[in-house]
Amino acid sequence: MATTEPIIEQEEIQNQGDAWSGGKEPFKASYGKLMMWYFLLSDAFTFAGFLIAYGALRFSSPTWPVPDFVFQTHPFGDSHLPLIFVTIMSFLLIVSSVTMVRAVQEGHRENQKGVVFWMLMTIIGGAGFLSCQAWEWTNLIATEHMTVTTNPFGSHVTDGVYIDDEHGHPYASGEEAETFEAGDSYLIHKGVDEHTGESSWIQRRFSFTTEDGQEMIGQQQFGPKAFGALFFFITGFHGFHVFSGVVFLTIICVNVASGLYVKRKNGYEMVEKIGLYWHFVDLVWVFVFLVFYLL
Amino acid sequence: MGHLSYEDSKKRVRYGLYLLAIVTLVEVFISLFGKGHIIPGMHSISFVVYAAGFIIIVLSLYKAYFIIYEFMHMKYEVKSLAMSVLLPTTLLIWAIIAFLQEGGSWEARRAQIRDKHAIPAQQIQDAGHDEGHGMINPIEEDDVYVPELES
Numbered sequence: 001m002a003t004t005e006p007i008i009e010q011e012e013i014q015n016q017g018d019a020w021s022g023g024k025e026p027f028k029a030s031y032g033k034l035m036m037w038y039f040l041l042s043d044a045f046t047f048a049g050f051l052i053a054y055g056a057l058r059f060s061s062p063t064w065p066v067p068d069f070v071f072q073t074h075p076f077g078d079s080h081l082p083l084i085f086v087t088i089m090s091f092l093l094i095v096s097s098v099t100m101v102r103a104v105q106e107g108h109r110e111n112q113k114g115v116v117f118w119m120l121m122t123i124i125g126g127a128g129f130l131s132c133q134a135w136e137w138t139n140l141i142a143t144e145h146m147t148v149t150t151n152p153f154g155s156h157v158t159d160g161v162y163i164d165d166e167h168g169h170p171y172a173s174g175e176e177a178e179t180f181e182a183g184d185s186y187l188i189h190k191g192v193d194e195h196t197g198e199s200s201w202i203q204r205r206f207s208f209t210t211e212d213g214q215e216m217i218g219q220q221q222f223g224p225k226a227f228g229a230l231f232f233f234i235t236g237f238h239g240f241h242v243f244s245g246v247v248f249l250t251i252i253c254v255n256v257a258s259g260l261y262v263k264r265k266n267g268y269e270m271v272e273k274i275g276l277y278w279h280f281v282d283l284v285w286v287f288v289f290l291v292f293y294l295l
Numbered sequence: 296m297g298h299l300s301y302e303d304s305k306k307r308v309r310y311g312l313y314l315l316a317i318v319t320l321v322e323v324f325i326s327l328f329g330k331g332h333i334i335p336g337m338h339s340i341s342f343v344v345y346a347a348g349f350i351i352i353v354l355s356l357y358k359a360y361f362i363i364y365e366f367m368h369m370k371y372e373v374k375s376l377a378m379s380v381l382l383p384t385t386l387l388i389w390a391i392i393a394f395l396q397e398g399g400s401w402e403a404r405r406a407q408i409r410d411k412h413a414i415p416a417q418q419i420q421d422a423g424h425d426e427g428h429g430m431i432n433p434i435e436e437d438d439v440y441v442p443e444l445e446s
Binding site: 027028029034037038040041044045048049052053055056057058059060061062066068082083087090091094095097098100101102105109183275276279280282283286287289290293294295 | 305311322326376380383387390395397399
């Protein structure tokens with residue numbers, strides 16, 4: 001008996017034209033769920049490629065803009081709160097991930113109303129995240145003038161003190177001198193020229209002391225070009241995933257509400273599949289958050 | 296699913312929410328600590344910077360594990376499915392090591408080229424015994440000063 005069993009099993013598999021149409025599912029998972037997993041695996045490699053490129057380019061640059069300096073603006077006022085806004089964005093995504101888990105659970109109970117409610121919560125969370133990202137991008141592009149090829153966020157390589165462009169000496173007249181340390185980041189602003197009316201970059205000058213004690217004058221330099229390109233491509237690619245996720249969540253939510261999945265009687269498997277995708281978006285954000293904002 | 300009762304799995308979800316939120320907060324706190332925002336001057340101690348980075352990476356990996364195993368129910372899939380998805384990602388370990396090493400090497404090479412650009416022609420002639428390697432001997436640091444980085 002024990003020796004014949006495997007042969008019978010093998011024959012069964014050969015006779016099944018489609019392995020998923022038989023009684024047993026490979027990996028005990030439906031075709032759709034399994035393929036979603038493999039899609040996510042391939043997507044993970046794409047994101048990993050982007051983030052590793054970020055790491056390599058960051059390592060290849062003598063200076064790199066400090067993330068807690070670049071990401072310190074927020075829409076709630078003029079004060080600088082490093083990383084706080086992006087932390088709020090992370091929370092939004094985490095919460096929407098949790099509501100998605102609830103939607104899947106209600107799906108297993110065939111509770112149509114529950115699925116619709118929790119999916120709506122998820123959609124709101126995703127839309128909130130996208131809105132925050134839109135604000136972040138707008139701020140970087142319109143206010144701070146960062147583009148794919150221009151990075152106004154530079155870093156000092158020496159200690160020094162800013163000097164007054166008119167008089168050529170540190171701001172000593174009554175005010176405290178504005179000093180900085182090596183590694184400090186700065187943002188080169190744009191200003192409108194009084195005479196020509198054209199807007200141009202204001203690269204402030206500073207004095208610093210060389211290693212052999214010489215006093216020298218330096219000027220703010222632009223930061224590594226790759227920073228802008230990497231930021232917009234990586235967060236943009238992730239944002240695009242969130243956007244597609246919101247679109248698909250909406251479609252599936254409408255389908256749930258219309259009762260389409262009730263007939264299938266498979267515990268709202270479609271909700272489970274979009275749930276997998278949605279958690280993956282959250283998962284990727286964990287690493288984008290780590291690489292771009294925390295390190 | 297089906298391993299926990301409905302009430303238990305609801306509790307589990309709430310636990311997941313708190314866990315991820317708290318771990319994220321801790322990460323932000325450690326990141327700001329390592330950057331010297333909480334105690335000034337911490338960012339100039341390289342041990343603190345590396346330790347903070349290491350802790351943040353470990354916490355992020357834990358978050359990833361939790362999302363995959365709890366939220367995506369990998370825990371309840373058969374092991375071979377889990378392995379067929381998770382094992383290929385181990386290829387990334389080498390990709391990370393190799394490309395970061397490569398990035399560091401680019402930086403060293405760029406610095407070398409920048410230093411050579413800063414050498415005045417006269418000094419190249421003086422120090423010009425390149426011993427047939429097509430390379431100029433490194434000169435003393437005091438001879439030349441590179442004032443600022445070229446963009």
